[in-house]
Amino acid sequence: MARAPSRKWETYFLGAGFSRSVGLPNTAELLTEVHALASREGLALEDHLRSAYRYFYPEEASSFVPEAVDFFSVLRANEDVARGMPGAFEHASLLNDLRLHGYTAPLREGARPTHPERGLDERRPNRAAGPRDHHE
Numbered sequence: 407m408a409r410a411p412s413r414k415w416e417t418y419f420l421g422a423g424f425s426r427s428v429g430l431p432n433t434a435e436l437l438t439e440v441h442a443l444a445s446r447e448g449l450a451l452e453d454h455l456r457s458a459y460r461y462f463y464p465e466e467a468s469s470f471v472p473e474a475v476d477f478f479s480v481l482r483a484n485e486d487v488a489r490g491m492p493g494a495f496e497h498a499s500l501l502n503d504l505r506l507h508g509y510t511a512p513l514r515e516g517a518r519p520t521h522p523e524r525g526l527d528e529r530r531p532n533r534a535a536g537p538r539d540h541h542e
Contacts, residue, residue, distance in 0.1 A: 436474045440504065451504070454497045461495045478504070 425432050431439040437455070444452035460467040462480050472480075481501040488494040497503075 433474050437471050437477065441471070454500050454503065457497060458495060458500055 422432060441452060441455065443449070444455070456467070458477075458481065459470055459472070462477075462484075463470055463472060478501060481504075484495050485498060485501055489498045
């Protein structure tokens, strides 16, 4: 009979504001941070986002930044259903571009160094450290 795996794991439930405590944007700030990064770096991502707002939210597009979770759901649905169809959103890879570049860069740039004595693990950034994680 196979041995049972170790059950010595600790689980932490973090509130929505945890990312702010380590210098990262929360979900509500995420797209704003992506826009700031894209503008600062001159990335095409800025134009693609604005194009997506015009396509998916035509009446509000000029000044509107949608909620990140809702926007990502819309992009995913478009990717799954409409990709390649006539009239589909022209930047079908936008969600993937955001995953790879757009929202990971602000997270990497904004993260503060963490310290085990403050309950955060430097070896695995942005991960809360448990007592078993501290090895001599």
